[in-house]
Each structure stands twice: as C-alpha cells, then as structure tokens.
Amino acid sequence: MLRTIFEEFLAIFVDDIRFAVSIIAWIAIAGLALPLMVNPTWQGLLLGLGLLIILAESAWRRARA
C-alpha cells in the first residue's frame, strides 16, 4: 500500500515524460543560461513565456495525436 501511495504521489507531477522534461529543462535554462544574456526582469518574463509555450504546444500536440 505504501508503494502504491508513493507511486501515485510521483504521478501527480509527471504523467507525460516529454512535457515534464520540457518544463524542467526550461526552468534550468532560465536559471543558468538566461542570466548571461538578459537582465533579471527579462529573465522572469522569458521564464513565464517559455512555460506558457510549453503548455500550449503540449496540449495542442496531444490533441493531434
């Protein structure tokens, strides 16, 4: 039972591997690479914009599948 609960807990964060990896990768890029290219205000806006694009693209791709 504990294993089931643990597996279910992990599943609340990831049910589409590609979607989850895209999100984590973009957060990593926003944290590590963007500060080298843009100021902190643009960094935040791009962080948000990137996540919005990932959301829309993933939903749209799933709808086409």
Next chain:
Amino acid sequence: MDINWAHIGPTVLASFLASLVEFVEALTVVLAVGVTRGWRGAIAGTVLALLVLLVMTAALGPALTLIPLAIVQLAVGGLLVLFGLRWLRKAILRSAGIIPLHDEAAAFAKETSLLRSMGGLTRGWDRIAVATSFKITMLEGVEVVFIVIAMGAGGSGLLIPAAMGALVALLLVVVLGLVVHRPLSRIPENTLKFGVGVLLSGFGTFWVGEGIGVQWPGADWSVLGLVAAFLLVALASVPACRRNA
C-alpha cells in the same frame, strides 16, 4: 519577500479549490465503502488517514523553514509548476473534448461493484473497508498535503492560510457528503481543476523566479499577472485543441 494580500488571497483560494477536488474524489470511494461494507470501517479508515496526513503537514511544513528560502522556492516552485501545468493541460484537453471528463457517479458505481464482489463481510471490523478508505484518503490527501505545504512554503505566514483553505474544503465535503449521501457528481470538477491549474502554475512560476533571482515587474503583484497569462493561454488553447483533434 513581504507577504500581503497578493499572496494570502490566492493561496487560500488555490488551497481550498485543489483540496475540494481531491476530497470529492475521496468521498466517492468512502461512500462506496460505507454503502457496501459498512460505515464503521469506512469512517475508521478515513479518520486514521486524516490523522496521518495532519501529522505529515505539521511536521513537514515547519521543517521547510530550516532550509534557505531561495532553495525552497526553487524546488517547491518547480514541483508546483509540474503539478499545476499537468492539471491545467488535462483540464484543457477535457474542455476540448479530447479526453473524457471525470465522472464521479460512474466511479462510485464501479467502486461499489468491486467492493461487493470481494465478499467476506463480517460483523466486526471489516479490514477491506478500513484499508480501502485509508488508502483513498491517503492517496488524495497526500496531494492536499503537498499543495498546502507548497503554497505555505513560498514565504513566512502562508502555511496557516493554506491549511485553513484545505480545512474548509474538508469540512464542506464532509457536510455535503452527510447531507447528500451520494457522490458529489454535480460539482464542476474540470472547471475547478482548470482554475487550480492556473493558480498553481502562476504561483509556481513566480516562486521558481524568486528562487533563481528574477526581478519580477511589480514585485509580488506580478503573481496575479502570471495567473492571468496562464488563464488566457489556457482558454485560448481549448478551441485550438478542439480544431486540431
């Protein structure tokens, strides 16, 4: 980061709405257990799970204050983004008709059928009743605990409002369950998940930003801008997904 109504209001709302969804799903199974295998076991399993969840929240919530805030915001924010965007993506697809809506009545029927088929009813404590109620309350409750702790970890003074939101949701579901004595299938679950997904995605993005040193325009009030942006994109995605199906 100062805590103000820009955070407390949405924190309570997100915690309440998310908890409402989870407790409604748990209620469906607990009702099925009570109807088929007896209320003593159903209530005992549920109460036991709630006590475990309460201890988890009481222990984990304050424990996070021992970790540097930036690390907590990045880690918890990241998890909130994963959780929120997952819920929001599914809500978009359900709204567009790509995947079916969750049907509490059907879930209740399926659960009662399964529980009846198990047999082995006894006059004393029904282990299946206790175990099933405990398991479903823990499964749904762990998500509530995560949301409460995550929303509360964003800054000092937010854990109590987040916990209050969850507690109000629990009380509401219990009262409705006692009154209606049926699965709460008329609650617009997908609409709630859509809203919660928007809120958690916005908050999660804000805290990830805080954790990586972003300077948000408008400071704490930018969380509302993020929430609005996720809402607009999600709403626009519904017809787009429908057209592409």
